[in-house]
Amino acid sequence: MTVFGRYARYYDLLYRDKEYQVEADFVAGLVRSHAPGASSLLELGCGTGRHAGLLAGAGYQVHGVDRSPEMLSDAQRRRDLLPGEAAERLSFSCGDLRELRLERSFEVVISLFHVMSYMSANDDLARAFATARAHLAPGGLFLFDCWYGPAVLSDPPVVRVKRLADDQVEITRIAEPKLFPNENCVEVNYEVQVRDRGSQSVDILRESHRMRYLFLPEIEALFASHGMKGVYCGEWLTGQEPGTATWNVCVAGRVELS
DSSP: OOTTTTGGGGHHHHTTTSOHHHHHHHHHHHHHHHSTTOOEEEEESOTTSHHHHHHHHTTOEEEEEESOHHHHHHHHHHHHTSOHHHHHTEEEEEOOTTTOOOSOOEEEEEEOTTGGGGOOSHHHHHHHHHHHHHTEEEEEEEEEEEEEHHHHHHSOOOOEEEEEEOSSEEEEEEEEEEEEGGGTEEEEEEEEEEEETTTOOEEEEEEEEEEEEEOHHHHHHHHHHTTEEEEEEEETTTOOOOOTTOSEEEEEEEEOOO
16 A cells, blocks of 8 residues: 555645544544543554544543654654643554554554545455454454445545645645445545645646445444444444445444453
C-alpha cells in the first residue's frame, strides 16, 4: 500500500472541512456506552493524529500507530501543541497495522476514517482484526468505521472533484472510481494538482486507493473468528440503523470472556 505516500504533505488541507471534533465526540460516546470506565485506547491508522489528540484531550490515554512517517511527523508536531496533561497522555509509533505487536494491551482499539476498508484482501483484513484482538484486554472493545456494502452497490461511487487552497497552494483533486463487484472493492484513482501560489509551478500527484466495502454478516464472522462478539452497528455520526443510503457504518465488537 502506497496510499497517501506523496500527498501526505497536503492531507490536513484536503480534509480541513472534516468534523474531527464531532467525530471524536461520537467515538467517545460509544466508548462510554460500550466500555464504561475504559481509559486506555489504541488507534490503528492514526494519520496526522487529529482524532488521537482530541481523544487525549478528552481524558483518554492514547497511543496512535501509522505506517506513514510523514503523517506521524505531523502528528508529533500536533501533540507538541497540546496542553501539558493531554500531551502526556498521547504517544505515537510507526508500524503496519497488519503486523503490529506492541506487547501491551488496551481497553479499547479504534480504527477510523475507513482504515479497515483499505484492508482490501481477505488476508489483510483478517490480520488487521488479529492485531486488534492481540492488543485488547479481557472484555476490551474494537470499534471501527468502514464503507458499507449495501449502500455502495445501491448508490455506486461517481467521479468527484474537490478544490481548495491556503496561502501557499491551490489544490484540485479528481477522484475517479471503478467498481469491482466480484471483489467487493472500489478502486479510487486520485489525481491531485498542486499549484504553488508564489511560483505558479504545478506538481501533479497520483495515487490509487483500493477500498473494500463490507457487509454485516462478514463483519460478524470476523469478530467471531477473533474471539469477539458484535455489540454495536450504526450509521457513522448518527447512530441510525444502516440502510442502502448508509455509505459509512460504524461497528464495535467486544472480546468475549471465557
